[in-house]
Amino acid sequence: MIDYRAARLRMVDYQIARRGMTEPAVLEAMKAVPREQFVPEALRDRAYDDTALPIDNDQTISQPYIVALMAWAAELNDSHKILEIGTGSGYAAAVMAELGGWVTTIERIASLADRARTRLQRLGYANIEVKSGDGSVGCEAEAPFDAILSAAGSRIVPTAWKQQLAIGGRLVMPLGPLGDQQLVKIVRTGNADFTQKALVAVRFVPLVGGTS
C-alpha cells in the first residue's frame, strides 16, 4: 500500500521547493491536492513522478512542477476570478481552487469535462465550475478575469483571452509552435498595453480551435 501523502510531501520538497519555487501558498496548495485521484487507476503508483502522465482521450495531466510554476506566475489569491482553459483531469483547477478565489475551467472534450466535474465535486471543491466547450474564445459571460491559465499551447495569443483579462491581470500560457513552446506570462498593464515574459521551455498539447 503506497503512502500517497508521504509521496506528495516528498514531491513538493524535491520537485518544487528545491527547484526554487518556494512561494508558501503554492507549496501548501500542492501539498493539499491528492494527485493520485486525478490519474488513471493503472498509473496511481506514478502519480507523484516528476513528469506529465497520460489521462483519457490522449490528453495529459501536467507535470507537478509546471502546475506550481503556472499558479505562482499567475499570482493567484483568494479574491481572484480565474479562468483555466483545458480542464483535463481537473488537477490544476484543484490546485488553483486551493489558493482560493473562483475558478472557471473549460474543456472541449465533454467526457473529460464530465469526469473532472464529478471528481472535483467528490473531493469537495465548491469553488470550481467546469464547463464543456471551446476555451479558445475564453468565457465572455464571466469576464474580466484576474488570471487566465491555459493548459493547451497556441502559436498566437488568442485575442479573446487578452480582452477578457482585467487591467493588472495575468495570462500564463504555452506559446509557440509544437516542439518549440515557451511558458509565457503576459500582464495587462493598461487597456491596450501588455507586457510579456518567457519563463521556461515547455511541451503542452495543442489548443484545438486556436492557431496551434
Ligand code: SAH
Ligand atoms: N489542466 C489539465 C491538463 C490538461 S491537458 C490537468 O491538470 O489535468 C490540456 C487539455 O486542454 C486537454 O484536456 C484538451 O482536451 C484541452 N483543450 C485543448 N484545446 C482546447 C480548447 N480549445 N478549449 C478547451 N479545452 C481544450
